[in-house]
Amino acid sequence: MLTVAAPGRRDAPGPKETEIAFLLAQLGAFAAGQFGERAAEVGFTPPEAGLLRLISRAPGQSQQQIAAQLGARPSRLVALVDGLEQRGLVERRRNTEDRRNYALHLTGAGRDAMAVLGQAAAAHEAAIAAPLSPAQRRQLSDLLAQLAAGHGLRPGIHPGYRHLPGPDGPGRD
Amino acid sequence: MLTVAAPGRRDAPGPKETEIAFLLAQLGAFAAGQFGERAAEVGFTPPEAGLLRLISRAPGQSQQQIAAQLGARPSRLVALVDGLEQRGLVERRRNTEDRRNYALHLTGAGRDAMAVLGQAAAAHEAAIAAPLSPAQRRQLSDLLAQLAAGHGLRPGIHPGYRHLPGPDGPGRD
DNA sequence: TATTGTTATACTCTATAACTATA
């Protein structure tokens, strides 16, 4: 992905026409990139980190169910689960009632990995929010939450999984 | 990119540990995706929209200069400029003093395209900010600007161009 | 016949490095 695009701003005192959307895209890409680096430091890709978290939140789901939740194609989960299973972090348990599917669970090592990722996420949050005062952080957090809710974004699901036609770069003005 | 990764949150009343970073990534990807759709409606990819804007802001620069500004590889611009040139939107003018490079300029049609993209960007901004009141928009815009400045993000350059050591791509293990 | 998980194939995007033409 390439994607420059900047907001349209006037040198004059004019109102900011396209500030929020662009700043969100810019900061979002920055935050995602920074998280990717932290995840890599502890041995995971962002997709792996996301999948581990989802399994830890709701153990026992089938790959199809998880794919549906993420808006991803079922085939996309195969390689991902394969890798985590080979590393001994995730377990595929045959469903005795319907042997066509598996129930995904974390192993003990998988839970340990989640703890490590949780610390990385906390450090990441602290670093991203660093430029703001505690009061400003609360303000920003509230505004972003309201915005996310207003657009129907599900709390915890990153759009990165979406397989819709839409490109994902910015661009602008 | 895949990338679920969600924040660590407690069901309990506990403090939000990883709210801002995740919300930024989530909303940023959403905003970028929405812009991509709007850009596609008027015939452009986000990278093309970004490049057009950069040329309109600072005409006459060489491909190398633009690549440097974007943090992109020079070779990455070739196909992009090719496409826009074939559509009659961008012009490569030989530099008479140093004939190794070109000076990039927009044609009249290119300026028309920028006007169309500007309207798409304005509509995009309005749609993204819709859930917030005017006062909240100002608050959010200010907070995001402060955050971007605090992290050294350049005012109109989207990180999507960066080609640095893969943040969210490579695997591990 | 429908569904779960899997595999095979193709396509897109981009990085890397070789190549040309100028300097």
Add this chain to the structure above:
DNA sequence: TATAGTTATAGAGTATAACAATA
């Protein structure tokens, strides 16, 4: 020898659809 731009090749990531096992 160094630089601007180009081209060629390869690699990662992902969508698509065909497939086997089970229902």
